[in-house]
């Protein structure tokens with residue numbers, strides 16, 4: 027090795043120190059390294075500031091390299107020193123405290139600063155950006171003394187800041203200039219769904235608002251807008267983008283545009299001066315995410331270590347929103363410019379939206395909401411740029427409906443070893459495979475400790491788990507799959523622990539059972555809400571914000587953002603006076619469409635959100651629960667009331683069952699039907715619980731499904747009396763409630779546990795009666811939600827915004 031050269035780095039941040047880590051491995055001892063960093067801290071994971079603010083993560087947890095690391099590697103660190111000038115003639119840098127350091131090679135890694143809107147009053151106390159530990163601490167301190175916060179900017183940073191401030195107990199309003207949140211990453215649909223979810227968490231939004239002036243004496247008191255309105259606040263966090271730190275480079279005469287201009291080898295316009303990270307501009311792009319910066323860093327480290335490299339040619343980026351408890355992913359082209367085609371999948375019940383964007387048969391973009399498990403696979407296809415002709419539906423739908431779960435693993439298996447799996451930490455598939463195959467890592471935790479994969483935002487955990495399955499094979503049998511990426515516990519373990527420890531709130535479950543994401547996500551929050559309600563029916567207070575849009579508004583959201591109203595019509599039997607009332611209400615509220623549903627109910631479609639409570643009041647009928655995971659309808663035929671074939675009173679039985687079990691919360695939606703004879707006109711054998719009359723009694727059928735996965739029922743038993751129908755029905759539904767996984771339809775559950783098992787449990791009269799008793803207790807706690815909202819002014823307020831809600835379709 028040649029004589030030791032002096033390498034000086036300006037900036038002690040994520041990108042720069044990553045280069046140093048590589049150099050120490052590739053060419054140990056080649057450089058005498060000196061680092062200047064403005065912040066008085068060792069190198070830390072800036073990404074994790076969002077988690078620190080949101081709670082559950084300590085500052086000490088986010089240090090990447092501690093003080094000892096610098097000492098052990100012989101690195102001189104000037105922490106708290108800002109370099110103010112570069113003397114290119116005498117090849118030295120000078121810090122604001124007058125420290126000078128000579129270099130043979132200079133590396134500029136100064137990152138970015140938060141872009142602060144130059145508003146009059148922006149210099150007041152309480153106006154900050156969100157970029158470093160200091161900002162995080164200011165927010166934490168402010169929340170102890172003040173109540174109101176405004177975040178300007180509804181991008182990734184703004185929303186993560188807002189979530190953190192909410193967790194700190196502040197009343198938070200996000201002010202956004204665009205009509206859509208995360209407009210640089212999401213299309214309008216995903217953005218509206220995101221807004222709905224965040225509103226449910228208590229976040230407030232002012233969209234299409236342009237800030238004009240910050241008011242207050244010394245400290246901020248309010249923010250006014252160009253439309254003349256104003257909002258009171260004690261804190262303003264600006265999150266409207268970033269500005270590369272280029273001043274020192276510019277003053278030294280380097281070519282600078284938005285960032286410091288670099289070529290494919292991260293060389294600046296001056297010999298022996300390199301730049302890396304957010305401060306650079308490569309092929310016209312200044313990146314603001316770590317994955318591309320780490321890619322740049324890997325190339326630069328090779329260059330500086332004298333190793334072969336083909337150079338850095340640019341990155342296709344992807345983003346995931348963290349800490350918000352909402353799964354959002356975006357990669358490449360997220361909108362649909364001319365020349366592209368797109369395919370979309372929407373599931374309003376589970377709050378899932380998926381879109382892929384294609385150009386010339388190649389995948390060029392993807393937006394995922396609610397289920398982002400396919401993110402890495404789709405990103406890899408975008409990066410490869412190969413034709414996906416004929417596979418488009420599989421990419422969207424196969425993954426979307428879980429049909430290609432194994433396809434996902436196949437795809438991971440096909441990825442090249444150098445594909446990055448963990449963007450935050452720049453960990454490739456090859457590195458993870460090596461950890462599993464050669465270093466004995468057989469759990470996500472072990473891989474995290476060994477490679478750092480999944481150590482930051484946690485978004486890559488599904489892929490790490492997938493690789494674990496591929497490479498560890500049987501050895502991974504002991505590695506458990508959690509209900510979502512926030513926990514390794516499965517449904518049964520969670521329910522058992524909740525019972526054993528008497529856990530009573532979602533927060534408590536997440537804390538005690540050590541959720542990796544303290545806020546949970548859109549999968550675990552609603553499922554915990556269900557399990558807690560099921561286990562503690564008399565004590566648990568339903569957490570409305572953990573429910574999906576439809577269940578929060580007690581109406582079905584339509585694709586144009588309006589809602590549909592389906593009043594309860596027991597057994598599908600109505601009367602002229604009830605029909606007149608419905609018609610009058612429909613006319614009064616100018617309902618554009620009145621339609622019968624497949625379950626024999628009347629659907630009033632196209633209702634504005636703000637009209638919902640007034641309409642319910644005038645209808646004076648209970649909710650038909652045509653939304654959400656609960657008992658929907660009991661379909662009936664006319665039975666022996668009019669039909670000459672009828673052997674039993676199907677209508678009477680249908681009405682009785684609907685009155686017994688209405689308002690019932692379940693793991694998934696539940697549909698019933700009653701037919702008056704084996705001709706089965708009510709199609710009872712494709713329902714969750716189907717009743718078919720026979721001579722002298724009733725056949726009880728279970729586990730049917732007439733939807734996407736068609737399944738005929740299994741015969742459970744035959745009973746003689748109406749009371750028996752009700753008791754067996756209640757016991758069956760309660761067993762399903764107690765044992766199924768949240769979101770599992772009876773058709774899947776019955777197949778999983780087997781009809782023989784269900785028969786065995788329910789044949790036991792004592793057990794059956796106990797189950798029936800428990801379902802009654804559960805139902806008796808629940809009031810009609812429409813009536814509850816009509817009577818409660820606070821709840822009614824949720825319906826008062828005039829903005830349309832997120833437009834989604836089933």
Ligand SMILES: Cc1cc2nc3c(=O)[nH]c(=O)nc-3n(C[C@H](O)[C@H](O)[C@H](O)COP(=O)(O)OP(=O)(O)OC[C@H]3O[C@@H](n4cnc5c(N)ncnc54)[C@H](O)[C@@H]3O)c2cc1C
Nearest residue numbers: 037039040041063064072108109136137303304314315316
């Ligand atoms: C709250 C938050 C959350 C984020 N979340 C994500 C995420 O989830 N995913 C993602 O990919 N990205 C995320 N980012 C962005 C990511 O943190 C940055 O892309 C990354 O930190 C940039 O690395 P860098 O080394 O270029 O700059 P930095 O990490 O900013 O480091 C630059 C360092 O240089 C110092 N410096 C500047 N000028 C001088 C000078 N003249 N003298 C000495 N020192 C100087 C700065 O003080 C700073 O410490 C997030 C950013 C924030 C703020």
Ligand SMILES: NC(=O)c1ccc[n+]([C@@H]2O[C@H](COP(=O)([O-])OP(=O)(O)OC[C@H]3O[C@@H](n4cnc5c(N)ncnc54)[C@H](O)[C@@H]3O)[C@@H](O)[C@H]2O)c1
Nearest residue numbers: 179180181182183184201202203209265266267314346348
């Ligand atoms: N999860 C993540 O990946 C993550 C999290 C935090 C930050 N980051 C990165 O940190 C950087 C900063 O994030 P960011 O969200 O500030 O940047 P951004 O550019 O992604 O978003 C800024 C948002 O502010 C809005 N905006 C601009 N001017 C405004 C104004 N005057 N009033 C109201 N809104 C205005 C824009 O429409 C934009 O949506 C980005 O590079 C981002 O990628 C990433």
Ligand code: SF4
Nearest residue numbers: 663669672702703707
């Ligand atoms: S199922 Fe039997 S009773 Fe009911 S309408 Fe059909 S034929 Fe009549």
Ligand code: FES
Nearest residue numbers: 448450482483484
């Ligand atoms: S992608 Fe964020 S931790 Fe891996």
